[in-house]
């Protein structure tokens with residue numbers, strides 16, 4: 001069963017004013033949430049999570065996959081979570097909806113709830129969650145490993161198709177005007193993605209015997225014996241693959257930049273469990289494959305940190321990690 005999403009949590013906590021819906025005691029998301037999901041506030045199911053008699057208010061026609069949505073959750077303290085589950089005859093589904101509705105009205109009237117900010121934040125989270133799924137952030141390690149670490153840059157075919165759709169989707173996004181810097185960070189990512197895809201597509205073939213992958217064509221392999229041409233193409237191949245690696249590193253920076261700004265402006269727990277996206281660097285001289293953390297430095301955090309392909313090729317050796325042009 002998928003867990004409650006960041007957007008749902010943000011909706012529930014924001015609309016509930018961060019206090020218990022029954023006793024109004026202030027609740028806090030635990031500071032150590034990065035390690036442990038235990039929170040002082042409890043995101044309680046109105047219709048039970050499972051369709052069994054064991055789950056309080058669980059026997060219900062509501063589909064299981066909608067039970068983790070905000071509409072079926074109520075924010076309570078630990079004590080009241082226990083009470084409502086111990087007394088399902090008093091705290092019925094209807095009664096809990098009534099309590100929640102009254103509570104949300106009370107929050108709006110008494111706690112000076114910023115409805116517009118809440119709505120904007122929910123919109124940002126909806127965009128960011130779709131983006132992180134389509135960009136494959138949960139599979140980032142594997143993505144950079146295939147694209148960078150081996151001697152032939154490789155990408156899963158379906159990932160590449162998804163990235164193409166993502167690029168179009170981001171291009172059409174209308175963002176709330178609240179956080180210009182964050183809006184630009186999404187656009188920054190889109191520009192890097194565009195150039196990564198377009199450079200990759202210059203020399204691409206389906207992987208040998210496996211249609212699930214595409215890879216860079218080894219275009220230096222020629223039929224005729226021509227040392228000069230072979231050397232020239234070999235250099236071009238090295239240039240091509242090192243540029244691709246540097247673009248994959250830049251894409252990783254662009255990912256971390258968005259996540260950082262999401263945490264700073266919208267939701268401080270955004271992807272905190274998953275942590276930073278890191279990139280595989282390929283095997284070093286000592287034969288060990290390394291992983292690096294990549295981020296834009298404070299002075300690189302301009303309106304659009306990625307300056308476009310031509311400029312990037314000139315400045316890529318100033319980044320925190322790079323392959324650079326082959327020597």
Ligand SMILES: [Zn+2]
Nearest residue numbers: 020023077080
């Ligand atoms: Zn309470």
